[in-house]
Amino acid sequence: MLFLGVNTGTSADAVDCVAYEFDQGQQELLGGVSVDIHKKLRQEIMVAVEDDTMSISNLMSLRHQLTLVYAQAIEALLEKITLAPDDIKAIGLHGQTIHHRPHAQYPYSLQVEDAHQLADMVGIDVIGQFRSTDIATGGIGAPLIPAYHQYCLSQANKESGIFLNLGGIANVTICSPSSTSGWDIGPANALMDLWTQSCLQKPFDDAGVWARSGRIIDDLLAQWMQDPYLQKSLPKSTGRDYFSRAWLERYQLNDYPPVDVQATLCAFTVNSIRADMNRLASSHTGTPIYIYGKGVKNEFLMEQLAASLTDWPVSDTTTLGIDPEWLECGLFAWLAFCRDARIPIDLRSTTGARQPAILGARVRHSGLRA
Template identity: 35%
Template sequence: MISGTSADGIDAALVRFEAGAAPTRCELVIGRTYAWDAALRERLVALGQGGDARSLEELGTLDIQTAEAFAAAARALLEDAGVAPGEVAAIGSHGQTVRHRPAGAAFDGRHPFTWQIGDGAVIAERCGIATVADFRRRDVAAGGHGAPLMPAFHAALLGSPDEDRAALNLGGIANFTLLPAHGAVRGFDTGPANCLMDAWALRHLGTAFDADGAFAARGEVDPALLARLLDEPWFALPPPKSTGREQFQLDWVEARLGGGERPQDVQATLLELSAVTIAQALRAQQPATRRVLACGGGVRNGALLARLAERLPGVAVETTQAYGLDPDFVEAMGFAWLARQTLAGLPGNLPSVTGARGLRVLGTVHPAG
């Protein structure tokens, strides 16, 4: 289970793996997305965008409320699937990121951390299923970014010895897993995918996202605004790197507006920003890529996929569906895979991706009872 940067719902996937220590196939038995309570989502988004909790009391309560929502999603999924809790080996729960500071906190700049709330003990207790949670912090403790964590899963299921590929997750933030035919797997965040477009659509349309990029299609790219957005120093940083809503949110956009821009033109420019930064990152880091396999909510934005294809001539831009992975649930499936790794005592990170000092077994295990 995972709720991503956009906090647009809890993605839950029931997954069956083939036998063996290193499965190369997994089956999505059922996948569902469960809506957040509106008031709870509002607080989680505010925290994720850099806001502060009003008190320790509130933060502790939000941790438990988030866990209860994840547990309810797990129970609902099993009911929909007709599967008893005793048939499930474990739950892998990512939780909800409320702060991600792998390069150090603003407080003193010397203590990197990442924080995902949604107490795994509560999930285990409510579901009666062993729960693995808190996946990212061990990698950060080992000097890594704690993100992205999907590359090991992508490498196991999407790599090819015949061509250089890249798996592209289009969540709130975009990230790549580079899968060369020969050589080390790498991965990194490229910047915003949907988070800025979603926030702008919510403000001007009252909807959580811009369906199929229709709002952006009504506008025109503003070259001056695009140049100011691209001037962000973070884009020039080399991998390993990661980011989140606390950096790329509407305050960041508004600080770069000239004033008087039409809302639809800003939306078109934000879409172009995502396409440009994704394409530039791929060309810089793996120029021989022949195939991009996209997943995440952004695959439903046809305008974004079209712009990516235009900016990556000679590269096939597809979704993971053609390779047996439902693009809506790849990340949720990935956290099931990570939970499986943890229970087997196997590492879940890739130091070539996160920058950690070595391979680490990730997550905290909360037994069923």
């Protein structure tokens, strides 16, 4: 059976789409595409992330615009791998997270998408609302990916491994024969991207060249390492609505050379990851760390992580035969497969859910393509 996964990460720079075949417990990547989110829409997403009072009309406009990009990515992938909509069982759609508030009075996680519109545009059933299902069962909606990491390890005939995602937010999964745990550590690329956009008018620090040329501001780094989120106990999750432009504005960053702020933000990512590994993963020293996400393209960040995490062998997920660019998107293809096959996902040890649950809600297409 063939399933698509569609994802926009917290960096909000592109929509990724992958196709996977699942057969007799095995998965095979058939292909993937990444479609850029244009600058104006990306700016609207960033505004929405930090706006608690966004109007309904603006939200609906954002939903419509993003859904058009989702459809564009799906159609581009089908053309690339020469498949028709009838060949696809369903699409696993994540949507663009703008607010993740699992500890609010009325807990929620808001991903912007229009599954009904998308299903009719592309002529394929759409399965979404995975995080909302987890929250409904008492979880905090993130991270969802640890169960998929365990599945990926089993595909590689390995019992143990640590997965480190360098998206907008850094999250980690620790898999062993006896247990699986995972949590959001803090910012990976989110703050570095925001600072680069503000100072250089570029979407990101390509290969970490700018950060490499700066010097770490020790007193600023020390302040950041005291952030309340970093001190939280498990389970915990966060998002770009916390590590945001408003977060940066708490500090008088204009008092420092911009390049040194970037170097310090990179050090903040590295140090927060190292602190959590030392505090929460010390019993797993020697277990390989497999890194994935778009942060693997930041050569300076990868060098600093390898130098910092000396108690663990560090590589990217190509070691497991998995393209680090597509792993996170593959999660949503897998979740769609699990929903279709009615396979419950056990997230009790990662999100605090009360019991295993069949995640997601299905929207069936009308049979009429736009």
